[in-house]
Amino acid sequence: MRDILLKFDDVSFAWIPGGTPVLSDLSLSMRSGDMAAVLGPNGAGKSTLLRVASGYLEPASGEVYIAGASDGRAGRREIARRVAMVPQYSSIYLPYTVEELARLGRFPWRGLLGRWGGEDERAVSRALEVTGVSELAGRPVTELSGGEFQRAVIAKALAQEPELLLLDEPTAHLDIAYQMQIFEIIAGLNREEGLTVLAVLHDINLAAAFFDRVILIRDGRVYVDGPKDGVLTPENVAAVFDWPVKTITNGERRVIFPERRRSDG
Amino acid sequence: MAITKTRKIVAIVIACAAALSAVTASTLVGPGLSPGETAGAVVGRLFEGEVGLPWGIVLFRVLRVAAAVVVGIALASVGCSLQALLRNPLADPYILGISSGAGFGAALATVLGLGTSVLGLSAVNVMAFAGGLTAISLAFVVARGTGILSVHALLLSGVMVGAFFTSLVILVMSLAPARDQHSVFLWLMGDLGSPDISFFKVGGTAILVAAGLIFFFLTSRALDVMTLGDEAAYHLGLSVERMKVAHLAAASLVTAAVVALAGPIGFVGLVVPHAMRRVVGPGHGPLLAASAAGGAFLLVAGDTLVRVTSGYFNLPVVPVGVFTAFIGAPYFLAIMRRRAL
Numbered sequence: 001m002r003d004i005l006l007k008f009d010d011v012s013f014a015w016i017p018g019g020t021p022v023l024s025d026l027s028l029s030m031r032s033g034d035m036a037a038v039l040g041p042n043g044a045g046k047s048t049l050l051r052v053a054s055g056y057l058e059p060a061s062g063e064v065y066i067a068g069a070s071d072g073r074a075g076r077r078e079i080a081r082r083v084a085m086v087p088q089y090s091s092i093y094l095p096y097t098v099e100e101l102a103r104l105g106r107f108p109w110r111g112l113l114g115r116w117g118g119e120d121e122r123a124v125s126r127a128l129e130v131t132g133v134s135e136l137a138g139r140p141v142t143e144l145s146g147g148e149f150q151r152a153v154i155a156k157a158l159a160q161e162p163e164l165l166l167l168d169e170p171t172a173h174l175d176i177a178y179q180m181q182i183f184e185i186i187a188g189l190n191r192e193e194g195l196t197v198l199a200v201l202h203d204i205n206l207a208a209a210f211f212d213r214v215i216l217i218r219d220g221r222v223y224v225d226g227p228k229d230g231v232l233t234p235e236n237v238a239a240v241f242d243w244p245v246k247t248i249t250n251g252e253r254r255v256i257f258p259e260r261r262r263s264d265g
Numbered sequence: 266m267a268i269t270k271t272r273k274i275v276a277i278v279i280a281c282a283a284a285l286s287a288v289t290a291s292t293l294v295g296p297g298l299s300p301g302e303t304a305g306a307v308v309g310r311l312f313e314g315e316v317g318l319p320w321g322i323v324l325f326r327v328l329r330v331a332a333a334v335v336v337g338i339a340l341a342s343v344g345c346s347l348q349a350l351l352r353n354p355l356a357d358p359y360i361l362g363i364s365s366g367a368g369f370g371a372a373l374a375t376v377l378g379l380g381t382s383v384l385g386l387s388a389v390n391v392m393a394f395a396g397g398l399t400a401i402s403l404a405f406v407v408a409r410g411t412g413i414l415s416v417h418a419l420l421l422s423g424v425m426v427g428a429f430f431t432s433l434v435i436l437v438m439s440l441a442p443a444r445d446q447h448s449v450f451l452w453l454m455g456d457l458g459s460p461d462i463s464f465f466k467v468g469g470t471a472i473l474v475a476a477g478l479i480f481f482f483l484t485s486r487a488l489d490v491m492t493l494g495d496e497a498a499y500h501l502g503l504s505v506e507r508m509k510v511a512h513l514a515a516a517s518l519v520t521a522a523v524v525a526l527a528g529p530i531g532f533v534g535l536v537v538p539h540a541m542r543r544v545v546g547p548g549h550g551p552l553l554a555a556s557a558a559g560g561a562f563l564l565v566a567g568d569t570l571v572r573v574t575s576g577y578f579n580l581p582v583v584p585v586g587v588f589t590a591f592i593g594a595p596y597f598l599a600i601m602r603r604r605a606l
Contacts, residue, residue: 056499080502087496093352094492094547097268104490108502112486160501 004065005082005164005196006030006053011062012220013045013052022048023220025062030164035190035197037207037228040217041241046200047088049217050166053198054085067163080108084162088169090153095140098133098152099124105159127158131185147178154182158189165189167199171206179203183210204256208232216240232256268546276544277551280558284334287562291330291569296576298322325462332457332467332526333565333585337533339474339523341541341560342481343516344534345553349488350512351416357535358520361423361513364529365430366400367393367521371528372434372449376441387461389452390525397521400426405513414509416495455530455586457568462526470522477519478557484508485549492547530586532593533560539600563589 007029014021022045030036038046051057055066055076067082084105092101105127106120128134131151136144141152150170157165167186171179187210189195201207207214207228214231216223218240224231237245237256244259293300298319303326306319343358351360359365370392379388404426408418434453438446481488487508490498498505541555567588575582 051496054500056496076499076504077502080500083500085497085500090493090497092493093354094542096489096547100546100548104493104501107486107490110486112484 002031002033004029005032005034005067006198007063007065008049008052009063009065011052011059011064013048013057013059017060021060021220023052023059026217026221027062028215028222028225030196030198032163032196033190033194034213035187035211036199036213036215037211038198038200038215038217039202039204039207039240040223044217044240045220046217047168048220050085050168050198050200053164054083054166055079056085077108077111080160082162083164083166084157084160085166086150086154086157086168086170088172090149092141092153095142097138097140098144098155099128099137101141101152102127102155102159105156108160123161124159127155130158130189131155132181147174147181150174150178150182151185154185162195164196164198167197169200169202172202179206186210204232204237208254208256229254268544273545273551273555276541277554277558280541280555280562284558284562284565287565287569288330288334291333291565291572292323292326294569295326295572298326328462328464328467329457329568330565331471332462333568334561335467335471335474336457336523336527336530337560337562337564338478338557339470339519339560340530340534340564341537341556342478342553343520344538344560345549345556346481346488346512346516347534348538349492349549350509350516351420352492352494353416353420354539355535356420357532358516359427359524359529359531359534361404361419361517362400362427362430363397363517363520364524365427365434366403367397367524367529368434368449368453369400369430369437370394370396371452372437372441375449375452376437376445386466390466393528394521394525396430397524398517400430401513401517401521414506451584452528454584455528455589456582456584457527457530457564458572458582458584459527466526470526473522474519477515478553480511480515481553482550484512485553488512488549489547528584528586530564530589532589532597533563536589536593536596537563539597543600567592 008027010025010027011023012021012025013023026045026049038049040046048057052059052064053066055064066079102124106123109120110116125134128137131154133148133151133155136148136152141149144152154170165186171182174182183206186197190197199211211228213226214228215225216231216236223240224236232254234245234247234256244261245256246259247254247256249255293303298306302319303323306323309315310320340358344356347356347358347360348354371389374388374392379392401423404419404423407422407426408414438449441449487503490501490503491505491508493501495505537559538552538556541552541559545551545555564585568585571583571585571588
């Protein structure tokens with residue numbers, strides 16, 4: 001049996017103590033090598049779920065186990081060596097080069113005063129290579145295109161050498177070519193190196209194309225969780241998003257699209 | 266174009282050399298003693314043990330140059346720290362209200378006519394230090410009251426606390442006799458020419474500034490990480506809140522100390538980090554080194570310039586703060602324009 005890297009036991013979270021819960025009694029677990037997409041309507045608690053998973057937000061109740069250690073017990077740096085996060089937007093206003101940015105990914109391993117070693121060098125050059133930004137290493141990140149920039153941010157996360165990669169709509173504002181590029185990189189890392197991936201996505205079909213497992217959430221709870229074929233049925237998707245959908249099958253891929261309720265002729 | 270490691274080292278060496286040259290030049294020139302006489306007085310003291318009036322003038326100059334070095338290093342390095350911490354290019358050592366609080370303390374001490382207090386520190390020094398720390402503590406407490414210590418809350422409360430203390434300064438000045446108004450006014454510009462400067466004061470400030478600078482260097486990687494934002498820094502394993510509080514405390518102590526010594530000399534802490542970032546890049550280790558040297562150079566050179574020119578034209582010495590603002594503001598506008606902001 002593969003190790004459990006992340007486990008939520010009846011986790012609830014509210015921004016204000018006693019206020020409207022964003023997550024309520026949510027349970028799920030991620031095993032080493034899992035590749036799961038979280039889908040759900042706006043406000044369902046998707047981004048909150050990721051930030052609780054990374055330890056950035058503390059649950060109001062329930063337990064979160066991150067990489068085998070209960071959140072409170074493992075040190076901040078210890079968690080950052082195991083879990084990396086790629087947010088939807090990164091605002092990096094200083095002109096760090098792509099390589100300098102990736103080197104910041106070694107912070108959890110080096111700390112404030114640790115020396116730069118061969119292991120750090122290898123991790124950074126691999127991260128740059130895998131994300132295809134080696135040629136851009138010397139370019140300031142403030143001068144990159146959207147797709148290049150997001151790959152540089154992913155390179156920083158990979159330089160952390162995490163076991164679990166959390167992604168919060170990493171391609172939300174990117175063109176289709178960049179979207180595909182980035183998910184092919186991530187799917188490749190999952191397949192070849194067993195990187196565990198938990199990604200919040202907007203695009204149902206993107207999730208279906210790259211992820212084996214899909215978690216549909218609604219109102220801060222898991223609605224259904226399992227292999228994508230069983231989860232991404234028109235009934236489930238329509239129920240979670242509150243909108244009628246249809247599917248068409250094109251070869252091996254099944255595509256889900258929202259129906260129009262009214263026709264304007 | 267990438268900034269190579271060699272380029273960074275060369276830039277830092279040049280900045281240090283420039284600062285050292287400025288220190289030497291500043292010690293040699295000035296009213297009362299020509300460069301030749303100055304050198305003579307130093308040689309006479311070292312080899313023949315002469316301690317006449319010329320040596321006295323040299324000592325006074327050395328003290329003033331040392332104060333310029335200490336204040337320049339302090340302001341520029343605090344500027345680096347706060348620009349990273351607040352993620353704001355407009356941040357300088359005074360943005361969170363320290364200078365206004367210190368100004369209020371100094372104005373109050375002047376107007377109340379409080380004399381010399383303990384250990385050779387004047388009441389103006391002590392009350393400026395206390396006022397500066399009071400203001401920033403207030404800003405900190407208000408910002409923290411909103412929950413997590415967000416950068417926005419800190420900036421807003423700092424600017425408001427600053428405005429409040431500025432109004433108090435004006436209130437005190439509007440009630441004060443003309444003579445006091447003038448000295449408070451000069452103090453508010455920032456000046457290194459205080460007649461009651463002493464080795465004890467400059468030395469004490471230097472120790473505090475050195476401790477602050479060492480802390481900034483030891484945590485320079487944390488500054489790099491913090492420029493990515495709170496959440497990203499957290500995800501890289503930094504205890505963000507703790508580091509923020511530590512940097513704020515260090516920056517506040519250092520700033521309050523140099524403001525107490527020389528008044529709020531403007532623009533050094535704002536402009537020097539920007540200028541040096543263009544040369545050595547955004548990484549905070551090299552940036553701090555280059556900025557410390559650059560800050561010392563700017564303030565020593567500026568102070569020499571105001572001393573020499575006012576001596577030459579036989580005018581009262583203009584506060585060095587006027588000079589730094591005079592060149593700092595246009596420089597800031599120029600780099601803004603070039604980056605097409």
